[in-house]
Amino acid sequence: MQGRVVAQDLNKNKHEVTILDSRKENLRKVDKSLNIKTKIFDVTSRAELIRFIKNFDVVVGALPARLGFYSMRCAIEAGVDQVDLSYSGEDPFLLDRDAKKKKIKIVPDAGFAPGLSNILIGEIYRLWGKVDYLRILVGGMPINPIPPFNYRCTWSPADLIEEYTRPSRIIRNSKIVTVETLSSIEGFSTPQIGYLECFYTDGLRTLLKTIKPVKNMEEKTIRYAGHAELLKSLIEYGFQPDSENPFTNPKIKPNRDILDFLNKQLNPASVHGSGTSQYDDKDLSILIVEIKKGKRTMEYTCIDYYDEKNKITSMARMTAYTGSIITQCIKDYPGFGVIAPEYLGTNKDICNFIKTELKRRNITIKSNNTLRAT
Numbered sequence: 001m002q003g004r005v006v007a008q009d010l011n012k013n014k015h016e017v018t019i020l021d022s023r024k025e026n027l028r029k030v031d032k033s034l035n036i037k038t039k040i041f042d043v044t045s046r047a048e049l050i051r052f053i054k055n056f057d058v059v060v061g062a063l064p065a066r067l068g069f070y071s072m073r074c075a076i077e078a079g080v081d082q083v084d085l086s087y088s089g090e091d092p093f094l095l096d097r098d099a100k101k102k103k104i105k106i107v108p109d110a111g112f113a114p115g116l117s118n119i120l121i122g123e124i125y126r127l128w129g130k131v132d133y134l135r136i137l138v139g140g141m142p143i144n145p146i147p148p149f150n151y152r153c154t155w156s157p158a159d160l161i162e163e164y165t166r167p168s169r170i171i172r173n174s175k176i177v178t179v180e181t182l183s184s185i186e187g188f189s190t191p192q193i194g195y196l197e198c199f200y201t202d203g204l205r206t207l208l209k210t211i212k213p214v215k216n217m218e219e220k221t222i223r224y225a226g227h228a229e230l231l232k233s234l235i236e237y238g239f240q241p242d243s244e245n246p247f248t249n250p251k252i253k254p255n256r257d258i259l260d261f262l263n264k265q266l267n268p269a270s271v272h273g274s275g276t277s278q279y280d281d282k283d284l285s286i287l288i289v290e291i292k293k294g295k296r297t298m299e300y301t302c303i304d305y306y307d308e309k310n311k312i313t314s315m316a317r318m319t320a321y322t323g324s325i326i327t328q329c330i331k332d333y334p335g336f337g338v339i340a341p342e343y344l345g346t347n348k349d350i351c352n353f354i355k356t357e358l359k360r361r362n363i364t365i366k367s368n369n370t371l372r373a374t
Contacts, residue, residue: 003062004030005320011036050078060327061086065159072106081105083327096338103336110326111319113138114205115341117289120300122345124291132215133292137198139222140315143282150224154283154315164231168200171217176208182232192303199228206340222286282306285314299368325357
């Protein structure tokens with residue numbers, strides 16, 4: 001859902017692209033009018049992958065999270081730069097020493113958030129020197145929500161469940177603490193969308209190590225009201241075999257069965273009673289980044305919508321376009337090693353290039369720099 005959009009955008013910007021995928025049906029979705037090579041390939045064949053990618057200037061990883069760290073390690077061994085969108089659970093800085101030794105650039109979390117959010121934070125860090133408070137609110141949602149979940153997955157369903165179950169790390173009073181994911185639900189409203197809710201998820205990632213000192217830092221995921229409470233209940237308690245359930249088989253068991261059930265329910269390919277998907281592709285994305293230093297505050301906001309003309313989801317626009325643009329400028333970044341996306345924001349030329357290119361793709365980031373009243 002993201003990788004083919006990255007490939008198509010790179011191709012439209014005059015780059016030669018080859019897509020690897022283990023499934024023929026995924027390769028069939030690539031725009032036939034573009035000169036993009038496709039190849040059925042099992043990336044878990046380590047030696048073959050390393051041998052194949054040696055022929056390229058840069059690799060873009062749009063794999064499931066469980067394969068992200070592995071693919072970055074393979075890129076280092078092959079001596080090829082990689083821009084990765086996989087949201088893998090491992091600490092990417094574990095690869096820093098080997099990447100520097102091979103003079104390779106590895107950019108993890110090069111998507112929407114983490115990704116674009118980090119770049120904006122890096123920009124403020126460059127301008128202000130340090131920050132006291134950092135808060136990221138981000139989410140993708142269907143324009144036409146359908147109960148009970150009011151959500152349609154526009155990226156990897158398995159990784160979505162991983163996001164909902166992975167413990168969340170934040171900084172509170174200058175210390176990294178772990179909080180319960182899907183907790184601390186709070187409501188807010190926007191003029192464009194209406195009432196929404198946000199809750200803790202583990203989206204700070206590299207920022208926990210790179211942006212210092214900062215007293216308080218957190219990231220929350222945005223959804224329509226009620227989504228988090230429902231997911232939290234299902235994941236924590238599951239269904240009782242003899243209980244009434246309005247939207248699933250009452251015989252379903254808790255734990256792994258619940259996660260499998262959610263995977264199917266939130267998967268865009270899922271079908272329901274009529275035999276066709278009840279969801280459409282039309283979605284929206286929202287990003288709010290709040291930053292404070294003393295009396296000074298900065299707020300970045302971006303709300304984006306489904307591309308009707310090109311039939312591209314907003315989540316793909318925000319994630320894949322950011323990844324594509326980073327891929328097109330990463331050779332200009334000085335130095336090697338693991339390059340967290342916030343480092344790109346601290347580089348004025350690269351940061352401006354990324355923001356300009358996003359604007360060229362009709363993605364507008366608004367900023368509001370103010371002084372707080374004393």
